[in-house]
Amino acid sequence: MAKKWGQFVRGWMTKNMELPQDVMMDLPRITMIGQIHIYIENHRGLLAFSDKELRLLLKQGQLLIRGKAFVIKTILPEEILLEGKIDSVTYISDTD
Amino acid sequence: MKNQWIEFYRGLVTVKASGKGIERFINALTRSEINIWNVKNHGTQSVTFKMKLEDVKKIRSHARNSDCRIEFLQRAGAPFLMKRLLKNSGFAAGALAFFAVILLLSNMVWGIEIKGANPATEYQIIKELDKMGVKKGKLQFFVDNVESIQRKLSNNIEAITWVGVELKGTTYHLQVVEKNEPKKPEYLSPRHLVAKKKAVIVDMFVEEGRPVVDIHDHVQPGQLLVSGIIGKEGQTETVPSKGEIFGETWYKSEVILPLKSTFKVFSGNEKVKHALTIGNLEIPIWGFGSLEFEEYELEEKEQRVKFLKWELPISYVNKTFREREQVTRIYSNKEGFEAAKDLARKKIKSSLDENAKVMGEKVLHQSIDNGKVTIAIHFQIIENIAEGQPIIQGDSE
Numbered sequence: 001m002a003k004k005w006g007q008f009v010r011g012w013m014t015k016n017m018e019l020p021q022d023v024m025m026d027l028p029r030i031t032m033i034g035q036i037h038i039y040i041e042n043h044r045g046l047l048a049f050s051d052k053e054l055r056l057l058l059k060q061g062q063l064l065i066r067g068k069a070f071v072i073k074t075i076l077p078e079e080i081l082l083e084g085k086i087d088s089v090t091y092i093s094d095t096d
Numbered sequence: 097m098k099n100q101w102i103e104f105y106r107g108l109v110t111v112k113a114s115g116k117g118i119e120r121f122i123n124a125l126t127r128s129e130i131n132i133w134n135v136k137n138h139g140t141q142s143v144t145f146k147m148k149l150e151d152v153k154k155i156r157s158h159a160r161n162s163d164c165r166i167e168f169l170q171r172a173g174a175p176f177l178m179k180r181l182l183k184n185s186g187f188a189a190g191a192l193a194f195f196a197v198i199l200l201l202s203n204m205v206w207g208i209e210i211k212g213a214n215p216a217t218e219y220q221i222i223k224e225l226d227k228m229g230v231k232k233g234k235l236q237f238f239v240d241n242v243e244s245i246q247r248k249l250s251n252n253i254e255a256i257t258w259v260g261v262e263l264k265g266t267t268y269h270l271q272v273v274e275k276n277e278p279k280k281p282e283y284l285s286p287r288h289l290v291a292k293k294k295a296v297i298v299d300m301f302v303e304e305g306r307p308v309v310d311i312h313d314h315v316q317p318g319q320l321l322v323s324g325i326i327g328k329e330g331q332t333e334t335v336p337s338k339g340e341i342f343g344e345t346w347y348k349s350e351v352i353l354p355l356k357s358t359f360k361v362f363s364g365n366e367k368v369k370h371a372l373t374i375g376n377l378e379i380p381i382w383g384f385g386s387l388e389f390e391e392y393e394l395e396e397k398e399q400r401v402k403f404l405k406w407e408l409p410i411s412y413v414n415k416t417f418r419e420r421e422q423v424t425r426i427y428s429n430k431e432g433f434e435a436a437k438d439l440a441r442k443k444i445k446s447s448l449d450e451n452a453k454v455m456g457e458k459v460l461h462q463s464i465d466n467g468k469v470t471i472a473i474h475f476q477i478i479e480n481i482a483e484g485q486p487i488i489q490g491d492s493e
Contacts (some may be wrong), residue, residue, distance in 0.1 A: 046126075
């Protein structure tokens, strides 16, 4: 109940006070440059990595990126820059 | 992306990690703030990535805690380059030593060639050069320059009239002109002896010929002293007359000497500075500190550094500062006269033959005006007054 309440307050604040959502709600911010680069902030760690697939843990759920010839250009505790040919970006929710 | 160049200076390594739980391993690394980049997958369960050299120690504990095996593949960056440079420093040192040796050898004296001297003189010259420090294997910086070698040689060796010293590369070429000791002139042709100047004859020594004058005779210049024609009337014979006729001659010498005179003398204090000049830049090597001399004379010796046959724009400069002092000499009247007399005596001696003798002197007049001593001295000199005069054939007496 308390968690839901907190989320509600945050949602309300971002809506009414025009604060950026990613900061307020710990959501990932994903920046893509065409198919070749993807830059994800606010992730919670690497789950799986191969040259065709990257799976990242988020605060809520996971992010699955598929493609070809993946190279992690930079990896920091909350940021990751991936290079390669990106075919799809999929959210996988916990709640499902 | 971080600045790659800075990473390069610090050094970086490529790591291969294989095994299960690579992802967990990477997460552990990122959480402990170890920067990794260029993470690539190679087949199943093995990745390569790059990291900083300074983080290598930290990675080991993480690797132990996970199921991964790590392997270091490639080392790059300045620290490794330095290591390699150090390992191969022998080459660089060798190259440097090579140039140093060539530079050293290019500035050595490698030969001394003496031309135009007979073996005895040559030996003497070599000995003299040795004394000066000019010999094979000496560095040219510490050897006198060509002019002073030339001067010293011609001063110290009597058998040579002139010596030309030339430095060609590393060899000294000496061109020697030997003194041909003039032989005693033998007057084979018949001659008379006549008087050179006005004199009273004091002593006579006739080797050959017939003396026509006697002691205490007063002779005029050109007067016949010893005749070269001997024998009785009608059976005369001409001979080269030989002999010495000493006559008393008179000279007058006048000297003007200021009582007060200033001149410059070296005090004996000197300072030597060594420097290396490159173009216009002068780098002192030895002899620092400023000069305390108020007045000095500067002697500069410059020696270009040679490399094989080329002269480099570098030169070794040796500067000698000699302190100069101004000395004022003031004579009293009496001293002034003495000094003037002395000077007059010296003057007369220098104008006479070696075997001339000063018999007496008489001061004609002495005065002092405007701070100057004027003195006139009359000298009585005994010297050889004979002079040869050839007898021309066909001349009748």
